[in-house]
Amino acid sequence: MYQYEYPHPAVTTDAVIFTIRDCRLQVLLIQRGQDPQKGDWAFPGGFIEIDEDLDAAVRRELREETGLTGIKLRQFRAFGAPKRDPRERIITVAYLALVAAEDLRPQAADDAVAVAWFDLGDLPVLAFDHAELLAEGYSHLCSRLCAADLTPHFLPSEFTADDLANLYAVVWRRNVDAGELLTRLQLCGEVEVADGGAHSEPGGHTLYRAVPPGKQVPA
Numbered sequence: 001m002y003q004y005e006y007p008h009p010a011v012t013t014d015a016v017i018f019t020i021r022d023c024r025l026q027v028l029l030i031q032r033g034q035d036p037q038k039g040d041w042a043f044p045g046g047f048i049e050i051d052e053d054l055d056a057a058v059r060r061e062l063r064e065e066t067g068l069t070g071i072k073l074r075q076f077r078a079f080g081a082p083k084r085d086p087r088e089r090i091i092t093v094a095y096l097a098l099v100a101a102e103d104l105r106p107q108a109a110d111d112a113v114a115v116a117w118f119d120l121g122d123l124p125v126l127a128f129d130h131a132e133l134l135a136e137g138y139s140h141l142c143s144r145l146c147a148a149d150l151t152p153h154f155l156p157s158e159f160t161a162d163d164l165a166n167l168y169a170v171v172w173r174r175n176v177d178a179g180e181l182l183t184r185l186q187l188c189g190e191v192e193v194a195d196g197g198a199h200s201e202p203g204g205h206t207l208y209r210a211v212p213p214g215k216q217v218p219a
Contacts, residue, residue, distance in 0.1 A: 007089065008089075009080070009088075009089040009090060009091050010047060010088055010089065010090045010091070011047070011048050011054075011090070011091050011092070011093065012045055012046055012047050012048065012090055012091070012092040012093070013045050013046070013048060013054055013057045013058035013061060013092065013093050013094070013095060014042075014043040014044070014045030014058070014092050014093075014094045014095070014130070014133060015028075015043055015044045015045055015058055015061070015062050015071075015073060015094075015095050015097065016043055016076075016094055016095065016096050016097075016133055016134060016137035017043075017044075017071065017073075017096075017097045017098075017099060018096075018097070018098050018099070018137075018138075018141060019098070019099050019100065019101040019117065020098075020101075020154055020167065020170055020171070021101050021102075021117065023166075023170055024119050024120075024121075024170065025119070025120050025170055025171055025173065026101070026117040026118060026119055026120065027117070027118055027120060027123075027134065028043075028044070028066070028106065028115065028116075028117055029041040029042065029043065029115070029116060029117075029118055029123075029124070029126075030042060030043070030044050030065050030066065030108060030112035030114065030115045031108070031112060031113050031114035031115070031116075032111065032112070032113070032127060033111045033112060033113040034111045036085075036086050036087060036127075037127040037128065040124075040125060040126070040127040041118075041123075041124045041125070041126055041127065041130075042126060042127040042128065042130050043094075043130055043133060043134075044061055044062045044065045044066050044112070044115075045058065045061050045062075045065075045092065046061040046064075046065070046111075054075070054093055055073070055075075058073055058093075058095045059071075059073070064109060064110040065108070065109060065110050065111070065112040065115070066106040066107065066108065066109070066112065066115050067105070067106060067107040067109060068104055068106055071097050071099055072097060073095040073096065073097045074095060074096055074097070075093060075094070075095050075096075076094055076095065076096045076136070076137060076140045077093075077094050077136055077140070078091055078092065078093045078094070079091070079092050079094060079129060079132065079133060079136075080092075081129060084128055084129045085128055092133075094133050094136070094137060096137050096140055096141060098141065098145075098149055099153075100153035100154065101117060103153070120138070120173070121173075141171065142171060142172055145168070145171055145172075146190055146210075146213060147164065147185050147190040147191050147210040147211070148190065148210040148211065148212055148213055150164070150167050150210070151209075151210045154167055155167060155210070157209060158194045158207040158208065158209050159207065159208060159209070160205045160206070160207060160208070161178040161179065161181070161182040161205070161206070161208065162178050162205070164178070164181065164182065164185075164191070164208070165177070165178035165181050165182075168181055182208070188216065189211055189216035190210065190211055190216055191208050191209070191210060191211060192208065192209060192211055193206060193207070193208055193209075194206075194207040194208055194209045195207075
């Protein structure tokens, strides 16, 4: 219907999905069943349809390639290097999520021949520029991680400072001082003492709870 005298790019979406399993940070990848880079691993994603919203496109591609639905994805960046894809000029809009893997049963379908969780320290070679997508997604996850993101799937509703620090250490992939982290999160209004400070576990450690993002008020 529409004709242009100049070339214009195509648009795709990709889903960078992290989880915590066995005290390790992992990411979900699909194995490509078609060229280019057939057999290589990549993030679930694909081309948007002409009348499709970006958010709808990433949910559809995730469902078609992995069978997963109901995941809360948030857009974190667009990637548009001119030669990032050998097929044509393609810009991708990347989405991010942190999920509980035990609640999910991914199954490869559509043009994905396999789907699997991989440790960040033991990744296959990634297709296209997906190593850059992963690095940017991981950086975004670390910088935006909120205590409420870790409950209820990775922490009980009430937890100790050490419980919280251990999970942050898994995500940040380095040692974390529990006291310093707790002070920082309390100042940001992300964490509060459970039951007004009267509730402690048998060992005498104070229990805390995460404050939902909409209710966070800096101390």
